[in-house]
Amino acid sequence: MIRNYFKIAFRNLWRHRGFSALNISGLAIGMAAGFLILLYVGFELSYDKTHSRGDSIYRVVADIKTPSEKIEANMAAWPVAPNLQQEFPEIIAATRFLTAELPVQLGNIKFVEPRVAAVDSTFFKIFDFELLKGNPDKVLNRPNSLVLSERTAKKYFGEEDPIGKTLKIQEDGVAAEVTGIMKNIPENSHIQADLLLSMITLTQPPNNYDAEWGNYGPSVYVLTATGTSPEALQAKFSDFLERRTGDRMRNQKMFVTLLLEPFQEVYLRSERGGDITGSINNVYIFSIIGLFILLIASINFINLSTARSVERAKEVGIRKVVGAGKNQLALQFIGESVILCLIAFVLATVLTAIALPYFNTLAGKTVSAGVFSNQGNIGYLFLISVSIGVLAGIYPAIVLSSFKPKTVLKGRFSTGNKGGFLRKGLVVAQFSISIALIIGTIIIYNQMQFMHNQDLGFSKEQTLVLQSNIDDSQKALTEAFAALPGVKSIALGSSVPGAGNSAAYSEIENKNGDLQVANLDLYFVNEDYIPEFGLKMVAGRPFSRDFATDSTQAMVVNEKTVQLLGYAKPQDAIGARFKQWGREGQIIGVVKNFHFRTLQQEIKPLTMRLDPRETSLIAIKISPQDISKTVSAIKETWQSFVPAEPFDYDFLDEFFDRQYRAEERFGNLFLNFAALAIFISCLGLLGLAAYSTIQRRREIGIRKIIGASVPGIVNLLSKEFIILVGIAFLIASPIAWYGMHKWLQDFAYRIDIEWWVFALAGVSALGIALVTVSFQAIKAALANPVKSLRTE
Template sequence: MIRNYFKTALRSLLKNKGFTFINILGLALGLAICLLITFYVVDELSYDRYNIKHDSIYRVNTDLKFSGTLTQYAITATPVANVLKTECPEVETAVRITPALNIRFKKGDEIVREDGATFYCEANIFDVFTLPLLSGDAKTALKEPNSVVIAESMSRKYFGDNDAIGKSLFLVTSGTSLKVTGVMKDMPVQSHFRANFLLAADPVNNDNPWNKLTAFATYVLVKPKANIKHLETKLNMAMQKGLEGSSTINYSKFSAGGNYFKLGLMPVTDIHLKSNRVMELGTNGNSQYVYIFSAVAVFILLLACINFMNLSTARSANRAREVGVRKVLGSSRKHLIFQFLAESLIVTFVAAVIAVFAAWGLLPLFNHLSNKELVINIQTASWLLPTLLSIVVVVGILAGSYPAFFLSAFQPINVLKGKIATGFKGGVFRSTLVVVQFAISIFLVIGTLVIYNQLNYIQNKDLGFNRNQVLILNNVNTLEHPEILKQEIKRLPGVMNATLTSFLPTANNKVLNYVSPGENKTGQSTQFWRVDNDYLSTMGMHIKAGRGFSDKFKTDSLAMVINETAAKTFGYGDNAIGKTITTGIGKDIKKYHVIGVVKDFNFSSLRDNVTPLVMALDNDWLARLSIRINTHNLPALMAQIKKTWKTIAPNEHFEYSFMDADFDALYRTEQRMGQLFILFTGLAIAIACLGLFGLAAYAAEQRTREIGIRKVLGASAAAIVGMLSKDFIRLVGISFFVAAPLAWLVMNKWLQGFAYRDNIQWWVVLLAGAGALFIAFATIGLQSFKAAGANPVESLRSGD
């Protein structure tokens, strides 16, 4: 019997090739997009799950509130790991990790910079994280000083196909040779930090007193069924006890002012999507995008299912006689339902197969847009095939259920008399489907326009500095006398100015410090930047009061330039010039005098407000050389700059970037998400139009006789088009009034994540509504003009 259902269903589908093609196309498109989004969501949710004991690994975070400012760190005080190991029986072990800065290895005559993927760590890191060694012994690999474990790709990079074990890597930074004691598999992309080099180090020489409150990323491996809340409480009590005996801070006095330190444990699997703290070991994702794209996937799949229902219902008049004859010949409604569901399952299965190949073909483009490295492999197939089978069954039954129950309910007597339906106006359910479809489409269009406008606002906002025509040379800190390079480059024609510092508005090198703005005043949390005399002019910043640094004033060695927010926070108002600011404690106290107030400039993401910032003249050992240039003849100038670099540092790699590109990189995630959103919105509209096309065909088919009579009585083609279109336009109008307020609420909440944002403009909402109406009318018009142009004789004959 079942075989007969599918056999009959296949014949029916092949008989109506046009209907079948459109139905399969809509479903395949919806399923393909749904699969791509599923790959993205699964990848985002899989971070750090490669660790065998991922359920038992936690990172210790620090919340520090001081002078009303809360700073959330991804790192902890020096002694936390030892406290966990010695005083907490529910802990198996704990390990400290810290990024290694200014790391340069020698490869032949070339010096290669390896910042960003090099970490100092304790030897027990392999007990916490799953980092399989291809060669070497994990138990002893990092026990000895000056030993290093390298990733497989780095082994090939530095030693080719030779065995790297026992070989030496010369660390230019410290002038020491590191012995390779292990080669590990490259860490998975789905890790919140990725290490290519693990350097042996005892990062702690003195755990007591707690003289470094935020120093190391500390990870703890807890025993099964450990009480995490109890462990946090115990850890905070130990921290407070340790601080009481510290020479650095008296915790009782500290907390009496409303200040506090608080340690918390975060599951390692939550870090990628739920952590955006100071001093993260890597760049994390955003859980909002996972939720948004999950919703988009559901919406697009829903649109595809609605299409199926609309297109199947559109064929109801053609299949009514078939249903009537089958019922007269003895077919039960149950058998007819099974018949229509079989057709639905066949269409869904074929669409699913096409969708898999389409998703596979589109994966490189999707990876490019989303900055992912997604692949379809055996591991993917292990969950994809069962999931796809489930989707086929669920979507097949869901999409085919309404046509099945609708068509099978026709009464034979009414069918054979031609009284099969009340037309479009009676299809309340189908009208609801159209409203849902276009409400989703309008919602996505408004969301896309808001995202585009916000990104455009970011690109054109006055940031308080000039990021254009600024060339940044990296690796300058590797030079013995970087100031010589600066002076030589300033002499080049086409160079307007240059500054030596790593503290740039588009860089991630931000340093929090605590300063006292006057005698007996409470310390304030502020950014503390080390710059040179040429910094303000090179960056194109504007002095609001006083002056900038100058080599003409020897007293500027103890001078400060502060931003407007710092002047306001410190209570200076318009009288900041000449005020005294104190930094440090004990013997390290320094007193600076304020010589200038610089106009506020954005030195972080526009998601954040400008915070207090002070600048002082000082050497920066991580300095980069920023050069303001004239780009009239950029290739020739770049050649001269490179030549100057090679003259001074012949063995150092010449590496550069442009400040405007670095600024764009701060918002690359939003840009990528915006591009994906535009793509998905376009596809959602295309799918919705397919559904509307099907419903328009249904309406025209149901009113064939009426159209023929109207034409015989003299109705014009325009009048008939208007008659067929007005009901659809009304439904699209309802969709607009449903979607517009929802889109405004959701996108306004998204914009709240930006401290500096463009408000939702009224024309954005109207444009989305007008666009939806135009697209709907264009889609309906194809069917309407076709119906209006039909021969009335044929129309009246077909209505018999």
């Protein structure tokens, strides 16, 4: 019996191979897209889950309250980690984690390692990163100790054993010993480094970081004992801070609260950010899209299966006459549907394997090394395919196996209104999803364009940025650059817009004449910085070499600082006194607000001061003509002055745009999957159009005989689908508005959701539907009416 079922199933599939191919391919594409999204979501949710005691690890963060603001920092003061470990028995170990670039020299060749972290000796006690060589308790307990990742060890020493060998580090070329080799840190970790430097290297004398309670720099992680309540431990921190630094907080009017963030939630759920962050909202969005695509593919499959099953009514009637039972017929239909789905499952697996490298590139990370790297995901996909097959086969199985044979054999078979409502409801669901995705795609694209085209308040075009040593060679180097034909101007600074900044404890005179305490962003610059970046002065003057006191007693602030201090207009802040990091003086100028952070963040108060000891970045404005020749000349000049230093540069516009790479990747992924969903929806609509045409072919034949035109018949068949798309539009619009409104809240500067977005989405969906339906409608209208009426 079972053999007979398979034989009939494959005969039907082969007899209608065009239909079968359409049905299988639509489902396979949907399943492949859903599988890719499943891999992406699974990878994002797997971040920081590889540590055996991960649920007992916390990141220590700080809320810093000043009279001006509340700062939610993602770090803690330098002395916090060692003192917490000494103070609380509930804390087994604490480590600091400070990322930086580090000059590294091997022989006469110098490198700049971009992924370096200074950590305490307890690092491997807290985290389960695998140490291949070296004692985890000792590899980082001495100054100038290095632990290299496998790839970094191979880069410097090839196949040699690097343990005990030395590398020269930092600008002064201090010898550092390689004490350990660790396995490359997995990509699904927000803690990333290829070279670990012992923290004692930085904290040993003459540095005094371990006593500087007002100095914030490293991230802090603690491992707590099993059963420790984080809330109870966190409640003890206020007394701890009072004993250690209470007088300092009161004197400086900066009051600190330490908090514990679960380590496994830092990447996706922390609102404080970090070096590497994700977005739980994006994970939710892609999960919904994946579910939608599978739902659309399933609806499409059901619609096409239903449309095809009507043509088999007479076959079923004959089989019932010759003795086939109702259960046997139902099993036959469900079996055929499952077979189709299993074929689609195999095809989906192949499509996923082909698309995975492209998908990894689009996502910007290796989401999965291969389709079979996670057997559980393949199992889920298999169960989904079988479930879809069963569900898709149930409706035609129940309907076609329950009617009376003589009714069907006389040609009066109809599935009734309930079947029509079901199919139309499924199409409305499909197009509701599609319209919502079209709206989302338009809004995401417009937000990305808004961010790229936003007036940043500074000039970033044709600006080349170099990291240099702050020594006597810097002045000669910049003078040599300035003499090059393609160089227009040169500026020095501690940072460039978008590249980060220092935060400084500041006291600035407010409108009441009091010195107002605030923790303000600080740029160290030279006299050419403001004009080169095109920053606009709204009051006072910029720094000038004509005023000797500018280098020691002058400050320029932005409009946000003026607002923070309570002045009615920028001019009122000119002459206000300040104290900042050992310097005292007056505000000499106010610049117009500019975006020195990303557009996801609001513009904050900013202070600027002259200090040649802190300006390690060289910003070179070059002519747009023959850029490659100018860059080559700059490179030659660099190599003639500092031959041992690698020539590593960025163009500022490219550097600034890289800040939005995560959003661009999200937008590209969204666009690709939205297009797939719309394509699969069209297949579903094609299925319903085919079904409707089959049901009404006699009506069409009669209409043609009595004089109906082709456009009239096309209009007749298309009208009901236009109504379905209209209903879908009404359902999708408010849902899409709410979802996109929530997504835009992550951006401090964002577009408004305009009415035309919904109009464009509705018109696009209607156009797609009409093109899809018209194919079947025109085909039916052009058919010979004699053939349509022959079965009467």
